[in-house]
Amino acid sequence: MAAINRDPRTAPHATRNDTLLALGSAAHAVVVALVTDPARRPDALGWTLLLAAQLPLVWRRRRPLLALTAVVVLLLPYHSLDYNHTAPTPAAYIALYTVAATCRPLFTVLSSGTALALAVSVMLIVNQKQAVDLLRISGWAIAVIFVGIDVRYYRQYVAAIVERAERAERTREEEARRRVAEERLRIARDLHDLLAHSITLIGVRTSVAAHVLHADPDRLDRAAVAAALDDIAETCRTARGELRTTLEVLRDHGTPDSRGPLPDLHGLDGLAEAARTAGAKVELTVAAADVPPAVGAAAYRIVQEALTNAVRHGGRDDLGIRVGVHAGEGALRVTVTDDGTGGGGGHEGGSPSGGGSGFGLVGMRERARSVGGTLDAGPLPGQGFEVSAVLPLGGTT
Template sequence: MDPVHTTTAPPTAAAERPRIGERIMAAVNRDPLTAPHAVRNDAVLAACTALLATVLALLVDHGRRPDALGWTLLLAAHVPLAWRRRRPLLVLLLALAPVVPYHALDNNHGAPVAGTMVALYTVAATSTPRRTLLLGTVVIGTTLTVNALTNPDGFVELFRITGWVVAVLVFGVDVRYYRQYVAAIVERAERAERTREEEARRRVAEERLRIARDLHDLLAHSITLIGVQTSVAAHVLAADPERLDRETVAKALDDIAETCRTARGELRTTLEVLRDNGGPSDTRGPLAGLDGVPDLVETARLAGARVDPTVRVASSVPPAVGAAAYRLVQEALTNAVRHAGPEPAVRVDLREEDGLLRLSVTDDGTGPTPGTTPGFGLVGMRERARSVGGTLDAGPRTGGGFEVTATLPLTPATTREGTG
């Protein structure tokens, strides 16, 4: 049997380690107060600067070579650097404390410069500009005083030391502002990303709510009609089995089949919207509008309701408003057929008035049975009216029955396309 050979896939670009330049820039951009492994890294830095100071003290002829006390002061000045990012100002003071007597004893003056500059830079990069300016003044004043006492004729050395101190402080402040600038850019990018994510979630929630309303209107309407038509067929079959009214039963069954076909078609259209991936924003085809109200009236009549429709709309209605009005009438008729009792008298009134579409559906029924669990019909109707900038009221009538009234604006600016 041949051995099975396996190959290892080459590492992807995402797994490659960042370049040295990228790591340096990342370290520069990072806030030193929150950087990981701060003490460990600063301890290594302190050891390196102490080693550099030792080399300078031994090899560079700039003052006398330190004695035992000088070496102690020199090395003691570098120990606090291991905690420079935790307590920058305290570390600077602890570093300067042995440096002042070190210089006063006329030891090698160049040896402790690197460590002192590191402490100065840390304070400038982490403190406010005002504190940095005050600190620079104190450091320069102290340096001038020590230099005047140990080397009164060294004007060149005086200017050199002052220049280094000012340069380090300015560089630290500049790095601080640069980090704040980078942090602001990152924060704006994160805020923009959060805004985009919130907008995407809002759109998803609105779409789910719209689909929930469509499914409720579709299924509640269809199931209610099927239930009424089935009850008619069952009543005919049970009333007088010997003198069966075959024509009435056949008609009831045909109505049930037609209702099922209509519901299946609308349900398929809604599911196509759910399955759509990257296609057009609205694949549902033409929205049902006021032209579909006569079909709703006829369907309600087949279910036993006595419907009296009145439609007085002269101008063209925006598709979103027409679709909302269609769904409101559909849900109101469904509730009347379901809750108003046998053969309720229902009046549907649609009229245009002052740039508004006014809708009213009233019945003379008994209303929902006490103790019935409320559904989502009225909630969905109010949400649908609000989706096009309208309002809806629903409740029992004073003289009996139930009434649904809605006011929908006809101006396109206040509508939202895609309401179904």
């Protein structure tokens, strides 16, 4: 079955196999010529033509039409001299089959019909009785031709099935790679949102503790230092917990979509409180219920990143931030506005204060696009910065 399914032109060891086939055909021709019809046993010229007709079979796969032509050219004088007409039959059938199995059907019918017509014409001139016998057995030649054509169609059918299977496999591999890339991007966004927010808060609270220590060493406010250190410790514990949840996704060998619990709008109070402990005045307004989990998680991460940028780049000690989350008209609208002077990290190539890398704004836009929403961010007239997102409530859950 492997030999039938495979294209003969690409088969391994083709020349060796065809050489053995030619030798076998030659041996058969010699035996038939010696055993049957002694009256028409070939002489020296006949043996030369008979054996020479076997040689084209060696390159029948590479040049099927040329091989058939060579066989016909050698056998026409052989038959015209009325030598044994049965001996060269296998070589002719092999050449006909090769043309039928490798060439287009119409071309095969035309070329094979021409060869048979020439053979019958020669036989009619030489021996009409033999010509009638050739016409009687020409059905075998026609059968060989159509067997070759059927094999050709079968090989094309098998090749099409294999190609579809390979295409389906490539599609599955591409889908798997796409899922892996999406998951890696999601984890990268989560790590960025988590670490940027936590590290910013730790940095602000450390600065507060350092300021208290250096402002008036003789009148050290131990309570303020202790409160700042407690805030730092609490932020570290929260970050460690969220980081552990994120990393568990990487270690999970279950379903591809297995994930930790998504953050939602209920966590906005914690974000606002964390920003307040960093010195900002945060006004939070939430008017939304029954928000899809993916939309709630996107809103949470957008607010988290916007607060982080505002605290980091606000440029004021009395920074004011207004956070609004409102549901209506089929969408969740999120706005984070500050009155700072640092631009809120709104420039993708870096903040005006020189601290931003641009990934925060890119990440917020990706969050919005992941649920089919949009996000705009930019400085306000005069001073301040605003992040505004519209997230459809029919987004991916």
